[in-house]
Every structure is written in C-alpha cells, then in structure tokens.
Amino acid sequence: MERREFLKGLTGLAALGTASLEAALAGGRKTLVIGASRAGCEYALAHPDETILLDHGILPAIELGHDQTDAWAEKLLAARCRVLLCADLESVERIPGGGYRVIAYGPDGRHVFEVAAVRDLSVSGWHRGEWR
Amino acid sequence: MKLFAKQDFRAVELKAAPQFDGAYDVLVAGLGSGGFHAAWRAAKLGLRTLGIERMDAFGGQTTIGCVCGTVENQRKRLSELESLAKDAGFEAARQTTVIGAWMEGRRIVGLRLLSNGEIRDVRGKVVIDASGDASVARMAGCRVTVGRESDHGEAAVSKASLFRLPDGKTRMGYGFYRDSAFCDGESFSRKILGYAVRDRKTLGNRQVVVKATIMGSREQGHVVCEDTYTLRDAICERKVDDPIFISRKTPFDLVRIDGDWAWENEDTVAWKQVCGLSNFAFRAAVPYGTIVPKDCEGLLLAAKHYGVAHDAGGGLRMQSHMRYLGLAAAAAAKVAIEKGCALKDVPYAELRSLLTDKGMFADSPQSVNVIYSKYRLEPFDAAAIAKALERPFAEAGNWVTFNPRGPGEDMAWAYFTCWKTYLCGSGEAKRTLGDFLAAKLTGPWAVHFAIALGLMRDGRAIPALLAALTSDADYDDRLKALAVLRWFKVPEARPVLKSILADDALGFTAGTTDGPKRGFAKDTRDYRRFQVLSYVVFALKELGVDLSGWTKRPLVLACGARDAADLAPMLKAIPRLPKGVKR
Numbered sequence: 001m002e003r004r005e006f007l008k009g010l011t012g013l014a015a016l017g018t019a020s021l022e023a024a025l026a027g028g029r030k031t032l033v034i035g036a037s038r039a040g041c042e043y044a045l046a047h048p049d050e051t052i053l054l055d056h057g058i059l060p061a062i063e064l065g066h067d068q069t070d071a072w073a074e075k076l077l078a079a080r081c082r083v084l085l086c087a088d089l090e091s092v093e094r095i096p097g098g099g100y101r102v103i104a105y106g107p108d109g110r111h112v113f114e115v116a117a118v119r120d121l122s123v124s125g126w127h128r129g130e131w132r
Numbered sequence: 133m134k135l136f137a138k139q140d141f142r143a144v145e146l147k148a149a150p151q152f153d154g155a156y157d158v159l160v161a162g163l164g165s166g167g168f169h170a171a172w173r174a175a176k177l178g179l180r181t182l183g184i185e186r187m188d189a190f191g192g193q194t195t196i197g198c199v200c201g202t203v204e205n206q207r208k209r210l211s212e213l214e215s216l217a218k219d220a221g222f223e224a225a226r227q228t229t230v231i232g233a234w235m236e237g238r239r240i241v242g243l244r245l246l247s248n249g250e251i252r253d254v255r256g257k258v259v260i261d262a263s264g265d266a267s268v269a270r271m272a273g274c275r276v277t278v279g280r281e282s283d284h285g286e287a288a289v290s291k292a293s294l295f296r297l298p299d300g301k302t303r304m305g306y307g308f309y310r311d312s313a314f315c316d317g318e319s320f321s322r323k324i325l326g327y328a329v330r331d332r333k334t335l336g337n338r339q340v341v342v343k344a345t346i347m348g349s350r351e352q353g354h355v356v357c358e359d360t361y362t363l364r365d366a367i368c369e370r371k372v373d374d375p376i377f378i379s380r381k382t383p384f385d386l387v388r389i390d391g392d393w394a395w396e397n398e399d400t401v402a403w404k405q406v407c408g409l410s411n412f413a414f415r416a417a418v419p420y421g422t423i424v425p426k427d428c429e430g431l432l433l434a435a436k437h438y439g440v441a442h443d444a445g446g447g448l449r450m451q452s453h454m455r456y457l458g459l460a461a462a463a464a465a466k467v468a469i470e471k472g473c474a475l476k477d478v479p480y481a482e483l484r485s486l487l488t489d490k491g492m493f494a495d496s497p498q499s500v501n502v503i504y505s506k507y508r509l510e511p512f513d514a515a516a517i518a519k520a521l522e523r524p525f526a527e528a529g530n531w532v533t534f535n536p537r538g539p540g541e542d543m544a545w546a547y548f549t550c551w552k553t554y555l556c557g558s559g560e561a562k563r564t565l566g567d568f569l570a571a572k573l574t575g576p577w578a579v580h581f582a583i584a585l586g587l588m589r590d591g592r593a594i595p596a597l598l599a600a601l602t603s604d605a606d607y608d609d610r611l612k613a614l615a616v617l618r619w620f621k622v623p624e625a626r627p628v629l630k631s632i633l634a635d636d637a638l639g640f641t642a643g644t645t646d647g648p649k650r651g652f653a654k655d656t657r658d659y660r661r662f663q664v665l666s667y668v669v670f671a672l673k674e675l676g677v678d679l680s681g682w683t684k685r686p687l688v689l690a691c692g693a694r695d696a697a698d699l700a701p702m703l704k705a706i707p708r709l710p711k712g713v714k715r
Contacts, residue, residue, distance in 0.1 A: 056227075057345055058291075058324050066293070067340040073328030085321040086347070088186075088229045090246055105231050105246070106317025107265070109138035127249025 022113045032102055032115045034089060035122025036060040041072050043121060044081040052082045052115070054089060054104060055122075063123050084111075089126060092118055135244060136271045137232045141314065143273045150234055152242060152253045156182045156223075158465050159243055159256035161230045164192020165451050166434035167262025168213060169458030174260075175222035177466045177486070182254060183217075183224045184245060187346060190217060190224075192264070194451050198292035198344040203302040206294065206342065230263070233271035239429040240272045258465040258475065259431050262458065265313065265352035266437035272428040275356040278314050280442045282395045286312035287350035287446060291327050296339040305338075307331055310652075313349045350436070350449055357439030358476050359421025363399050366414040366444060368556035374480040375417040376487065377456035382447035383413045391659065394666035398619065400443050405615045406587060407547040408540075416448060420483065423461055424476050432475060434461040463487055512549040514568045520546035521572075521580040525606040547584055554588040566590045579605045579613060586616030594622055601628050607644045611663060618671040626675055629668050636684045637664040653686060662686035669703065679703045 031047065033040045036055035044053040053076070061072040076083060090103040100118050104111045120126050133150055136143040157179035160171040168190045171183035190213040193199045200206040217224060225245060232244030234253065242255040261268035266276050279286035289309045294302050307330055311323050324347065331343075354360075361370075363384070384403060393405045403409050422439035423432050433439070434457040436449040463486035467478045512520070520542035553565050570592045572581040582596030593616070600613040617625055632640050641664060647656030665687045672679060683699045 058347060059328075059343055059345060060325075062345075066343045069343060070328040070332040070335075070340075073325040074332065077322065077325040077329060082318065083321045083325065084317055085324050087317065087321075088231070088246055089249065090231060090251070091249070105138075105229060107313060107320055108141055108315070108317040109270075110144070110231070111139075111317070130249070 022111065030116040032092075032100070032118045034118065034120045034126045036072075036076075036083070036085070037121055037123050038064055038072070040119075040121035041076060043119060044083070045075055045079050048079045048081045052084065054084045054087050056086070056088060058085050133241065134235050135232045136235055136273065137244075138267055138270045140316075141270060141276075143233075143271050146232065148232075148244075150242065150253045152255050154182065154252070155255040156180045157256070157469055158182070158258050158260060158462070159254060160184065160260045160262055160434070161243065161268045162186070162192070162262035162264060162435060163190045163224065164262060164264060164435060164454065165194050166264075166436075166454035166458040166461075167192075167260065168217075169455045170260045170262055170434045170462045171222045171224070171458075172216050172220045173459045173462035174465060175220035177462060179462070179466060179469065181222040182256070183222055184228050184230055184243070185224060185226050186229045188226050190214065192346065193292075193344075193348050196345045197348050198294050198304060198342060199348065199451075200294075201304050203294050203341055230268055230271075233259075233268055235272060238273075238427070240268075240431050243268070257430070257469050260434050260458075260461045260465065261355075261431060261437075262434040262461075264349070264435040264437060266355050266433075269355045269425055269428065269431065269433065269437065270353075272425070272431055274425045274427040274431070276353040276437070277356065277442075278353050279312065279351065280396055280400075282397075284312075284314070285392075285395060286314060286352070286442075287449075289313060289323075289327075290348035290350070291324075291331065292344045292348060293331065293335065293340055294342040295335060296341050302341055305335060307334060313347065313352055351442065351445055353437050354440060354442070354445060355433055355437055356426050357422050357433070358424040358426055359419045360439045360441055361416065361418055361422050361444050361448070362441040363403065363414070363443035363446075364555060366416045367399070367552055370417075372417040372419045374420040374483075376420050376423065376460035376483075377418055377453070379416040379418065379448060379453060381413040382416050382450075382453075384409070384447045391663060392666060393615070393663070394618075394670050397443060400446075401615055402551050402587060406583060406612050407551060408544045408612075409548060412541075412544065412548075414447065416444065418448065418453075418456075420460070420464070420478070420480065421476070423457060423464070429474060432461040432464060434458040460487060512546055514565060516542075517546040517549060517565075517569075517584070518572065521584060522575075522577045525580075525609050543580075547587060550584040551587040562588065566592070569593075579603065579609045583609070583612045583616055586613070586619070589619065591620065594620055594624070598622075598625060598628060601632070601640075607641065607660065610640065611660075611667070614664065614667045614671075618667060618674065621671075621674050623675060625671065626677065629672050629675075630677070632664060632668050633672070633679075633682060633684075637661040637668070637686070640664050658686050673703075 030050045033043050033051050033053045036053055038061040040053055041060050044051045059069040060076060062069050084106050087104050087106045093101045095101050099114050099116050101114050135146045135148045137146050158174045158181045160167045160183045163171060163183045163185035171181050174181040187196055189196050189210055191209055195206055195210050200209055228245050228247040230243050231246045233240050234242035240259050242253055245252045270276060278284045289311050291307045293305050295305055296302050307327055309327055313320055393401050425431050435454060438457060440448050463483055464475060464478050467482045468475050553561050566588055569581045569585040573596050578596045579600040582593045585593035586597055597613045597617045600610055641657050641660045644657060644660060650656050650659040653659035653662055665684060669679060680700045680703060688699050
C-alpha cells in the first residue's frame, strides 16, 4: 500500500479494496484476453477500452525475447490498457443468454466477473481450449 | 470440512465439496528458497511430500528472480536444485497455484490447487506456507500484520535483470521501487508495467539477457505467530530457548528506500538515523515460535512472511535465512507427525537434534550482537565513548549514507552503546552513564553528548538538543538532535519547530552541499528538506499542533499528494507515537 492511500483518510485495511476490476467490468468491459503474448498485447492495444488482459507472468510479449518485453509494457501502460498480471484463470463458463462468467486469481486473491467475449491468445493455449 | 480462498487479502468461504486425489505427509506451497529446502528436507526425512510451485523452476528469487549475479550462476543454481529434487524424490507440481485451503475448524487439512484450468484437492498432515506473501496463511484465517505501524509502509519491491557488459560478462541489475505489493491486483499490475518503463531508462543500451519472471518483494506481510522476533530482541540479546537458526550477520540494509525514517518506529530511527548504524549488522537467534502461526493448526511458515516484526524483517529475509526456515519447518513437521503432537508442542530437543547436523548452530558464543564488516565491536566504556564523540561529525565520516571513512564506526558504536544501555542496561549502568554524559553537556561537543543522552531518554538532554537545532552544528548533527527531541514531546520545542516549518526547512538545510536528484526529490537538498520536515511534522503533531493549513513541497511530494489541498487530510492522519516518554 502506498503512503498516500493510507494517509488519505485511511481506516486501516478497510481502505483497500479489490472491487475495482469487477466494477470496471460491470461498467462495460467486454472482452477478456487470456495471455499477454504479442498477439494478446496487440489486441489490448487495439481495443484498450474494451479489454482486460490477463497473464500468468509479469513480462508482456516475452516470447519475443527478454530485451523486448519492457517496450511492450510501456505501450500497454501508455494506452491505459487494463491488465491483471501474476494471475491465474480458474474457470470461464458460458452464461445462458450470452457472455461468460470468469473466475481468476490475482496476487490479491479471487476475482469473479462477467465478460461478453473471451479471446485465448496465450502462447500455449489455456486449458487446451476446453472452455469453449 | 470447509474451503476458504483468499479474496481482497482475506479469507472467504467457498461452497464446495472436497475431491481429494492425493494424501501426503507434507504439502509445501511455494518452492522458492525456503519452500524448496522444506520440501527437499522433508522428503529426505522420509515424509511423503508434495511441493507446489506457481512457476516452472525452483529457487524463486535466487534463480528466476535473477538475484544470482550472473547468467552462469543462474543456470548452475537451477541445475543444482533440479538434481537435489531428483535425489530427494519429492513430487513437484509446477505451474500450479494454491487457490484454497481445506479447514476442519482451526486445522488446515488440505489445499485446493489450480493448474491450467484443472482443479485438484490434496490432503496433507502438515502444510508449509512458503508462498512469501502469506497466501495460505491468509486463506487459513491467520492474522497478518502489514508493514510499519504508522502507515503500513512495507520494504521495497524490486525487479532484477541480467545484462551483458561490453566485455561479454553478465551482471545483475536491480530496480528498487517504493511500492508495496499489498494493493489490488490491477493496481499492482500497473505498477509492474511502470517498473518496466523505468527499467528501459535505467538499463539503456545494455544488452538484457534475462529478466526476472517474478517480482521481488522484501516484505509482504508477517503472520501473527506463537513468537515474534524484533530488532529490539536482537539488540538486547534476547535469550531464546528454542532457536531454529542463528543469523551471525544480519544486515539491517533495507526498510524503505525513501529515507522516510520519521515514519518508522523508535528503534529503527535510533538505529538508522541517530546511531547511523546503516553499515552494521546484527546477530539474531530466531525462535521456533516464529514459524508457527497462532491462529491455525497444522500450518508452518518457511518464507519471509514468518513471525518477525517489520523492523527485524528488514534484515532477516535473506536467502540463507529462508533456507534455514525451510529446513526447520521440515524437521518440525517430521517430529510432529511422528509424535502425533501439535506443531506448537514439538519437543525442542528432538527438533534441535534434527537441525544440528545441518550446521545451523555452528555459531561460537558471542558477547556482542552488532557487527561491523568483518569486525565484532567490543562494548565501549565511558572513556571510549567520550573519545569517539569528541570530534566533528564530518571528520568521523558520513557513515550514515556512505561507507565509513576513518573513525566513523567508533562514533556509531558510542551512540549505540548509550542506546543499548537505555534499552537493556541495569538501573545503575543507566545512572552512571547518564551522569557522565550530562557532565559533558557544557563542553565543545555538547551536541554529540546531548544526542547520546537523548538516546537514553534522559531529560537533561533537552536544553542542549533544542539549542542544537538553531546552532551552527553540522546538518547531520542537527537532524539527529531533531529526531531525538521528538521522543520527549516538549512544549518548549514548539517555537523552534514552527520556525523550521515556516521557512520550509530552507534555513535548516542551508549550507549543505547540493547534489543530484535523489529518490522522489528533485535534488539532494530537497531530499534533506523532506527529512527535516517529516521529523518536524511528526513532532508537532505529537504536541497537538494543528497543521492542516501547512503544506510544503518536499512533504507533498513524498506523501504522493498532488497539491497543498490534497496534503491537508494526510497531515491530519499522521498518527502519534504509540507511547510517551517520561521526562
């Protein structure tokens, strides 16, 4: 936690909250992109307002090499892409009537949210594509 | 049996039925330095062991975290750990994340694992949380303290990389960041992207060979345990009946990277700012109770979130310490399973016999507990203290921020001797030393003796400390006097403190050598002004002075405020010290 968060009327840990992701998605985020591969990053950069990009690690587009990942991180940051790093996906379930219910785990813990679409752009493929 | 997950860093119950497909003696969550050695040792002791690692490789920071010096070292270490794992024969679940804890009342009995969308439940007689961020302990409902008391600020986050030099050799580079990982996952992700941007600037054209694939974090909460080890325990050479390892030389090297010592507790301020012991190390005998959580049965800890306080955790977090924690946790699990006893009731004699053969107690008896470089300093007598303090600070060498030159360590040691006498000396020792120092307050080095007496919380120091603030003493001496004066909470200090505040510490720092940008500050003087102002603000707050109308740039910057109006509520929120000091 940053000092700012604490000092700004903090009431201990209650000042923290991980609802931001769920709240943002409830506000119209439509696509979950699995994997911050080059393809995943490019998709997020092309649709920064529509996308939440989820990755297991901390290095975007790492398949292009260790010397390139910082540049892709800079692009994602500049485009204000929504990113959840160090995260693992538990399930993607189709909702009757359209969309998907997603359960993911970030460093702060469990997140449950709904999206309209899912793009698996991870290098190795998540869950062998069985979620489809 | 109930399943709990971590959400918003807290335990939440999930409705689910267990589907156990494996039963082990020991489950180890996280195979970094601590966890790997826990799993390795448990398997060597004949326990059926499952190690669970979120990444592909073993070793955590020491391998894929790139804290290994060179690419060659990284490869060698990875290879060594793979060989050790194969030799010990423990089962390793890689690319697997612990997402839940199965609980029967207060006892943890299993874990829920996730690997590429597949869920698996496993049972364990003992679970060892070596996650580093107390993930399993949090799921199991353990209380976790975060950072320092004043604002929960934690030790720095880092990200390392290995790059190639023009001569072809590889070297390690660090980026240190003041953030804590204790925030929502999306915010932390944005911070990580920001670190990459800074890495680009820092590393420039150097050829990056390997970047860390995990973040480094020196502190991610400390679990409330049966025992807690503090910096004061180390200083006062607390007698520990059940040590699991002895750290012979613990560098108190990093708490925060801002130099924002005013936010730290009294002991840290005394160590870092007043005594100037930055380059010194302490010895620590870490008790068994620090790996046994108070709120959960069946759980042990083997990573940096164990039961050390924020101040001691600044040093007791190194690779060797984590390895010792892992070995100790495995040994304790072995004894508890064989005896059928609770982990907190493990007979120490039997635990010790399992530990001794790993060389964890090879330490020879020591009479001193603070070590400078290769030298162990002997306690100073009054004459040695006087000799050390009767010289200009500049001549002693600015060991606070740089390597010592000349007799700097003597001055640090003299101050430390006085502080330690206050903390754990006899009444007679305090009286004798206090009287000796008080008699020196009228001499030419009154400021040094006043600081020393202040470290002993002796009110006779107050007039000299107050006088020092407006004297022509060295800046460092005046800053130390300011730091010490805060502890006394004297109303007489208000005018001088307010005058420092009124000119934004420009006068206080006038005459000091300016330098390049430092940390958050635009230059060295700005950084010094921040230090001065933060001590003044804390001191005035503790005297009940309303500061809501005061806003100045260095503190605004350091607090992360946007502007003056933004700072006002932050100043209101600065807490008072938890306890007063008798005059």
